[in-house]
Amino acid sequence: xxxxxxxxxxxxxxxxxxxxxxxxxxxxxxxxxxxxxxxxxxxxxxxxxxxxxxxxxxxxxxxxxxxxxxxxxxxxxxxxxxxxxxxxxxxxxxxxxxxxxxxxxxxxxxxxxxxxxxxxxxxxxxxxxxxxxxxxxxxxxxxxxxxxxxxxxxxxxxxx
Amino acid sequence: xxxxxxxxxxxxxxxxxxxxxxxxxxxxxxxxxxxxxxxxxxxxxxxxxxxxxxxxxxxxxxxxxxxxxxxxxxxxxxxxxxxxxxxxxxxxxxxxxxxxxxxxxxxxxxxxxxxxxxxxxxxxxxxxxxxxxxxxxxxxxxxxxxxxxxxxxxxxxxxxxxxxxxxxxxxxxxxxxxxxxxxxxxxxxxxxxxxxxxxxxxxxxxxxxxxxxxxxxxxxxxxxxxxxxxxxxxxxxxxxxxxxxxxxxxxxxxxxxxxxxxxxxxxxxxxxxxxxxxxxxxxxxxxxxxxxxxxxxxxxxxxxxxxxxxxxxxxxxxxxxxxxxxxxxxxxxxxxxxxxxxxxxxxxxxxxxxxxxxxxxxxxxxxxxxxxxxxxxxxxxxxxxxxxxxxxxxxxxxxxxxxxxxxxxxxxxxxxxxxxxxxxxxxxxxxxxxxxxxxxxxxxxxxxxxxxxxxxxxxxxxxxxxxxxxxxxxxxxxxxxxxxxxxxxxxxxxxxxxxxxxxxxxxxxxxxxxxxxxxxxxxxxxxxxxxxxxxxxxxxxxxxxxxxxxxxxxxxxxxxxxxxxxxxxxxxxxxxxxxxxxxxxxxxxxxxxxxxxxxxxxxxxxxxxxxxxxxxxxxxxxxxxxxxxxxxxxxxxxxxxxxxxxxxxxxxxxxxxxxxx
Numbered sequence: 001x002x003x004x005x006x007x008x009x010x011x012x013x014x015x016x017x018x019x020x021x022x023x024x025x026x027x028x029x030x031x032x033x034x035x036x037x038x039x040x041x042x043x044x045x046x047x048x049x050x051x052x053x054x055x056x057x058x059x060x061x062x063x064x065x066x067x068x069x070x071x072x073x074x075x076x077x078x079x080x081x082x083x084x085x086x087x088x089x090x091x092x093x094x095x096x097x098x099x100x101x102x103x104x105x106x107x108x109x110x111x112x113x114x115x116x117x118x119x120x121x122x123x124x125x126x127x128x129x130x131x132x133x134x135x136x137x138x139x140x141x142x143x144x145x146x147x148x149x150x151x152x153x154x155x156x157x158x159x160x
Numbered sequence: 161x162x163x164x165x166x167x168x169x170x171x172x173x174x175x176x177x178x179x180x181x182x183x184x185x186x187x188x189x190x191x192x193x194x195x196x197x198x199x200x201x202x203x204x205x206x207x208x209x210x211x212x213x214x215x216x217x218x219x220x221x222x223x224x225x226x227x228x229x230x231x232x233x234x235x236x237x238x239x240x241x242x243x244x245x246x247x248x249x250x251x252x253x254x255x256x257x258x259x260x261x262x263x264x265x266x267x268x269x270x271x272x273x274x275x276x277x278x279x280x281x282x283x284x285x286x287x288x289x290x291x292x293x294x295x296x297x298x299x300x301x302x303x304x305x306x307x308x309x310x311x312x313x314x315x316x317x318x319x320x321x322x323x324x325x326x327x328x329x330x331x332x333x334x335x336x337x338x339x340x341x342x343x344x345x346x347x348x349x350x351x352x353x354x355x356x357x358x359x360x361x362x363x364x365x366x367x368x369x370x371x372x373x374x375x376x377x378x379x380x381x382x383x384x385x386x387x388x389x390x391x392x393x394x395x396x397x398x399x400x401x402x403x404x405x406x407x408x409x410x411x412x413x414x415x416x417x418x419x420x421x422x423x424x425x426x427x428x429x430x431x432x433x434x435x436x437x438x439x440x441x442x443x444x445x446x447x448x449x450x451x452x453x454x455x456x457x458x459x460x461x462x463x464x465x466x467x468x469x470x471x472x473x474x475x476x477x478x479x480x481x482x483x484x485x486x487x488x489x490x491x492x493x494x495x496x497x498x499x500x501x502x503x504x505x506x507x508x509x510x511x512x513x514x515x516x517x518x519x520x521x522x523x524x525x526x527x528x529x530x531x532x533x534x535x536x537x538x539x540x541x542x543x544x545x546x547x548x549x550x551x552x553x554x555x556x557x558x559x560x561x562x563x564x565x566x567x568x569x570x571x572x573x574x575x576x577x578x579x580x581x582x583x584x585x586x587x588x589x590x591x592x593x594x595x596x597x598x599x600x601x602x603x604x605x606x607x608x609x610x611x612x613x614x615x616x617x618x619x620x621x622x623x624x625x626x627x628x629x630x631x632x633x634x635x636x637x638x639x640x641x642x643x644x645x646x647x648x649x650x651x652x653x654x655x656x657x658x659x660x661x662x663x664x665x666x667x668x669x670x671x672x673x674x675x676x677x678x679x680x681x682x683x684x685x686x687x688x689x690x691x692x693x694x695x696x697x698x699x700x701x702x703x704x705x706x707x708x709x710x711x712x713x714x715x716x717x718x719x720x721x722x723x724x725x726x727x728x729x730x731x732x733x734x735x736x737x738x739x740x741x742x743x744x745x746x747x748x749x750x751x752x753x754x755x756x757x758x759x760x761x762x763x764x765x766x767x768x769x770x771x772x773x774x775x776x777x778x779x780x781x782x783x784x785x786x787x788x789x790x791x792x793x794x795x796x797x798x799x800x801x802x803x804x805x806x807x808x809x810x811x812x813x814x815x816x817x818x819x820x821x
Contacts, residue, residue, distance in 0.1 A: 078680055078691040082711040082736055092712070134712055134785045140677060140738040 051122045053110030058150070060105050064159045065151050072145075072152025079139040080149070086156050092134055100153040108153065112139075113146045195650040198641055201228040206671065209603055209664045211616060212271045212285050213637070218657025219266045221287050221298065226603075226614055226664060227639060229653035237296045237305050238266030238289045242754035246305075249756055250730065250765035251685075252454075254463035258292055258310050259448040267291045270321060270661040274365070278325040278392045278608030282669030284370050286321035286330050293317035295330055295363060297370055299456075301675045306454045309372045312447035312469055313340045313359040313379070319388040323365070325396050325608070329375065329430065332361040333385030333401050340379065340471075341447045352410040356382035359471075360401060362430060371453070376437045377471045378428065380481065381534035382408055384417070385426075387492050387558075392608055393499035395517040397431040400502055402490040406533065418508065422485040422541070424533070425493050425504055427520060433472060433480050441477075442470035457684040459762050475535030482524060483533050484515060485541040492558035496567065497608050501546060501582055503567060505556035512556050512569060514585065516546035549585045552578050557598060558661070560605030562612035562642065568605075570597040570617060577617055577640065579647060591647045593638055596620040602642065603664040611666070615640040615647065618659040626654060635659055676740040678761030685763035687732035692716045697808035704729045706808060710744035710758065711736040712785040715778070717808030718793025725770055726800045731756075731778075734763040745781025748795065755781050770797040 050056065076084075083092035099108065103124075111118045111125060115138040118125045129135060141149070201207050207225030210232075215222055219239030223232045240247030240256065247256050247264055256262055266289035273280040284306075285298040293314035297307040311317055315336030323330045337356040339345045347355045357379050364375040384405040391398035406423045409416030436442065445468065452463040474481040486493075488506030495502050502515040522528075523543035530538045555573030562568070566588065569578050575596055579589040599618045603611040617638045626634055634654030641648045680690055689695045689707040695716045698705045704727050709716045715733075723729055735744045737760040746756040748768055756764040770776070780791035798804045 077693045079736065079738060082692050082709065082714070082716065092714070134787055137712055137737050137742060138739040140679075 046121075048123055049104050049107060051107040051110040051114075051125070052117055053114035055106045055109040055113075058105035058109055058147070060150075060154070064155055066155075068148045068151035069155040070152075072148035072150070072155075075141070075145050075149055076152055079141070083134075083136075090132070093132055093136060094128065096153055096156055098157060100150070100157045100159070105150055108150050109146050111136075112149060113141050113143070115139075191649055195648070199227045199229065199639065199651045201225065201230070206667060208667055209614065210667055210670055211601075211637075211662055211664050212273065213618070213655060213662035214268045214271050214287065214660045215656050216269065216635075216658030216660050217267050219268050219289075220657065221268060221271060221285065222656050222659075223303065224637070224653075225667075226616070227641075227651065229637070229639060229651050231656075233303055234656055235298055235303050235305065237287050237298065238268055238294065238308075240264045240754075243757065245754055245756045245764060245766075248754035248766075250767055251460040251763075254461040255305060255308055255452045255454060257452055257463035258294070258450045259312075259465065260292060263292050265291075266294070268296075268657075268660075269318060271663050272321050272323050272330070273663050273665050274327045274370070275323060275325055275607065276327070278396075280604060280607060280663075280665045280669060281327075282665065282673065284327075284365075285663075286323065288317050288320035288332065290316055290318055290335070293332065293334065295321045295332055295372065297365075297372060299370075300670050301673050302456070303674075304454065306456075307370070307372055308450075308452045309363060309374065310449040310451070311359075311361050311363075311374070312449045313357070313377055313445075313471070314338070314361065319360075319385045319401050322388045322390060322399075324390040324399070324430075325392045327365045329362045329390075330365055330372065331388055331390075331399060331401075332363065333388055333403075334359050335384050335386065337382035337384065340445070342445050349410050352382055353408050356408075356410075358383050358385055358403070360385065360399075360426075360428065362433070372451075374449075374469050376433065376442055377469055378433060378480065379471055379473045380426070381474075381536070383423075384413075386490065389493055389495045389502075389606070391495055391499050391517065392497070395495065395499035395502075397429065398517070399428045399430050400493045400495065401426040401428065402486065402493040402504065404489045404491075404507075418489055422487050423490050424483040424538070425486045425490060425502065425515070426536075427482045427484060427539075429480050432477075436472055436477060436480070437470060442472050445469055445471050456678070457682060459678070459683070459685050459764065478537070481536045482520070483536050483538045484520065484544045485530070485538065486513060487511070492556070492569075494559040494561075494567075494606070496561050496582055497563065497610055499608075503559045503569070505559065505569065507555055507557065507572070509556060510551065510554055512549040512552050512559075512580075513541075514546045514549065514582070515544045519546065520544045547585045549580050549587065552580060552587055553590070558600055560600060560602040560615070561610050562602060562605070563610045564612055566612075568600060568602060568615055568642070568647075570600040572596055572598060572620075577615065577647065579642075589646050591640065591649060593617045593619055594625055594636070594652070595623060597638075599659070599661040601662050601664055604666070605664070613641075613643055614664060615642045616662065616664065618655070618662065620658070622654070625652065637662075676760075677738050678759060680734075680736065680738060680761045683734070683761055683763060685732070685734070687730070687765065688763045689732070689734045691736065692810070695808065695810075697722070697806055699806050702727050704806070706731045708733045708746075708808075709736050710734070710746065710780060710791075712742070713780070713787040713791040714810060715746075715780065715791060715793050716810040718778075718810045719796075720793070720808045721796040721798075722804045722806030723770055723795055723797050724800050724802055724804075725773060725797060727770060729768045729770065729795075731766045731768065732763055733758055733766070735760050737761070742784060743782050744784055744791075746778065747781050748778045749776045757782060770795075773797055773799050 085095040088095040088097035209226040211224040236246035274284040293311040299306040314334040315338040318335035319333035337358040360378045383403040388401040405417035454461040486504040488509035492505040528543035553571035553574040559569040597617040639651040735758040776795045
């Protein structure tokens with residue numbers, strides 16, 4: 001009975017993971033689901049600094065990539081600014097000031113592209129949800145778009 | 161697992177007991193013990209098939225899952241739908257434009273899935289308007305009505321929207337013959353025989369974009385065209401239309417159109433007609449009809465009035481149209497998967513004639529005719545007939561097929577579905593329906609590749625089947641498992657409006673291409689606000705345009721002042737969400753139209769004419785988050801001529817809204 005339960009649990013989990021993945025990763029290629037599965041099938045290795053999602057290593061330069069930051073600002077205006085201010089003041093969600101110092105690039109990229117799974121699993125994301133009580137919408141960001149937003153957050157935090 | 165089985169058994173047993181105890185004589189006998197298990201689709205699991213069902217006098221099309229019978233969606237097509245803002249938002253009003261102006265209602269009878277090589281391809285569904293003659297095309301990616309074309313020279317489009325095997329054409333045949341639109345229509349009604357004509361329209365469908373165009377119309381003698389089906393395989397290139405009232409009665413048709421023993425099935429060689437049109441043999445006729453298209457990039461429909469069609473007259477060509485006598489007011493005329501057999505169904509008949517395409521071809525070649533009807537050759541009944549199904553039941557209406565050579569015919573008068581073998585014309589099974597079945601459909605049952613799995617009967621009368629709801633009762637669908645030798649009723653469920661024809665399509669063909677969101681980057685609506693930065697309130701004379709955004713959970717701007725009595729205010733609301741299944745709604749107190757229901761990434765417009773001074777609340781109508789109830793705002797309306805400056809703002813902490821001009 002115990003083992004059946006276990007199998008059922010695993011099946012259920014992978015179902016959730018797969019379905020979240022296919023819903024939220026619209027703009028990414030099919031390999032993303034694979035990556036997620038590998039991560040989530042191995043809970044002990046969960047890295048709260050990295051979060052859950054396809055991004056395991058995000059290269060960030062010491063200096064700002066202005067082009068990326070400019071693109072990121074455009075996406076921010078359309079998809080994020082309704083709920084996030086650029087100061088530390090909370091609107092619907094937390095203000096962005098300092099976010100790029102508080103979180104790793106991987107965590108940020110995973111959170112903004114894999115929002116539903118992060119809100120369901122990641123302790124930090126869940127803690128934030130308890131404060132805001134509005135689940136962050138999945139805004140269907142592409143990989144590049146997410147990277148540009150990260151660069152814009154860095155710019156907002158004073159990286160030159 | 162065991163628990164699950166036990167649950168199923170319990171459910172089935174309970175169902176069976178329940179039915180037996182209420183209706184020991186009929187319904188209970190028809191349902192056997194494993195019915196519940198066969199229709200049980202566990203919560204969270206998908207159905208195997210979509211069932212697209214006509215809504216009849218509701219004017220809409222509904223979408224069910226099979227075998228569960230769960231209703232997923234009602235797609236607004238020919239009738240306004242305040243729930244979705246369809247026909248109320250500025251963007252969708254043009255969809256219901258006609259040569260008679262805005263028409264808010266119609267009667268949708270038949271549904272057809274687009275086909276490639278004779279089988280469903282999951283791209284579009286078509287529906288017909290039986291009152292103000294039109295055809296609609298619904299996109300199966302968005303489940304929205306994308307296009308509606310009106311049909312001139314017609315009076316009620318019934319034998320429609322049946323399509324050819326590669327969706328080359330969707331056809332329409334007028335139910336009411338009428339004087340053609342370019343003739344003087346101010347004639348005595350009893351001059352039907354001289355002045356009334358029946359017109360068949362062949363509407364071409366764009367291979368890639370599905371765009372409809374009236375390619376040509378064939379003018380025929382004045383009769384009532386009823387139903388139609390395209391040939392397939394060997395008979396591809398032909399279309400078959402049933403008709404009644406060959407008596408050409410203009411009054412008390414119930415009696416006067418049932419005088420002759422036989423009416424006709426009209427066989428049309430549309431490939432031939434196409435050649436004549438190409439060779440310039442058609443006549444340009446001046447008419448007026450609306451063509452309405454919805455644009456997914458601007459989220460906006462446009463309506464244009466067109467002025468010309470090309471017509472050919474059936475009596476001017478001796479090789480396009482042929483009549484086949486068919487007994488007792490024919491209704492259905494259905495073509496089997498091979499394309500060889502054409503099944504006629506006389507509403508008052510007690511037999512089913514089956515015609516042979518090969519025999520029709522030899523009869524035409526050898527001119528085995530029985531004179532003509534207003535210039536159209538009439539093929540001898542025996543020369544076209546393959547055989548008759550004897551004593552199948554009373555009042556056959558419609559037939560669909562399986563992949564093992566069986567046909568399934570609905571019988572209205574005797575309330576039953578009868579299964580018979582096409583080759584030997586013998587009845588092999590019959591089941592009762594509750595009650596008075598009209599149309600039926602089999603999974604992929606009108607294609608070259610039917611699936612012998614499910615059959616649904618659509619019943620006109622339900623009387624004692626459900627809890628009473630006053631004088632008007634639900635109509636119903638009854639689901640049969642036809643995978644075995646015997647048909648087995650496994651479910652019945654109520655439907656919206658009056659279900660006529662429906663089709664059952666494999667879910668795999670549709671579910672994977674479903675649109676989830678409209679990408680905000682691709683939104684080309686002229687009044688879109690891509691982000692709150694672009695929100696504003698702008699005045700042009702007495703017109704005020706509010707560029708508004710909605711996201712969980714606030715509207716921007718949510719405080720609007722400077723609106724005056726007598727203004728015409730347009731709220732262009734852009735839903736900034738980019739997540740599946742997160743629409744926002746929008747409503748204003750006292751608005752005389754309806755709400756908006758705006759999909760993620762979409763822009764919709766509500767027009768509002770404030771007539772009173774005061775404060776008017778507005779809010780989001782679709783529960784969107786824990787703070788949905790907070791998604792609200794106010795509009796201040798001042799007297800005409802007031803000097804209150806025009807402003808739109810959201811919250812003290814939000815970025816200041818740009819100054820209005």
